[in-house]
Amino acid sequence: MTNSTVMWEVMAAPGRVKDLVGWLRDDTRDQIPQVERRIFVSKDDRVVAITSCSHAELMPALNPPNELILRAPHQWQFEEISG
Numbered sequence: 001m002t003n004s005t006v007m008w009e010v011m012a013a014p015g016r017v018k019d020l021v022g023w024l025r026d027d028t029r030d031q032i033p034q035v036e037r038r039i040f041v042s043k044d045d046r047v048v049a050i051t052s053c054s055h056a057e058l059m060p061a062l063n064p065p066n067e068l069i070l071r072a073p074h075q076w077q078f079e080e081i082s083g
Helices: 017-027
Strands: 004-011 036-041 046-053 074-079
Touching: 017 036, 017 046
Parallel strands: none
Antiparallel strands: 004 046, 004 074, 036 046
């Protein structure tokens, strides 16, 4: 089985980074067949989630509420390679 990794990135609306991270942690938990998810926040209020799973094609696009973001999220899929 090959694991896929999806990197998701968005810029939080001013003062809303904690709400955006909360939405990502709580509201999306049951939507994603995840193996592992790591969430990162930058000093300029960018939020990045890196999620690994065995079936990335089943992973829905994450669309946070508009009031939490400055622009639509970007999402990229990566395939793990070894050696």
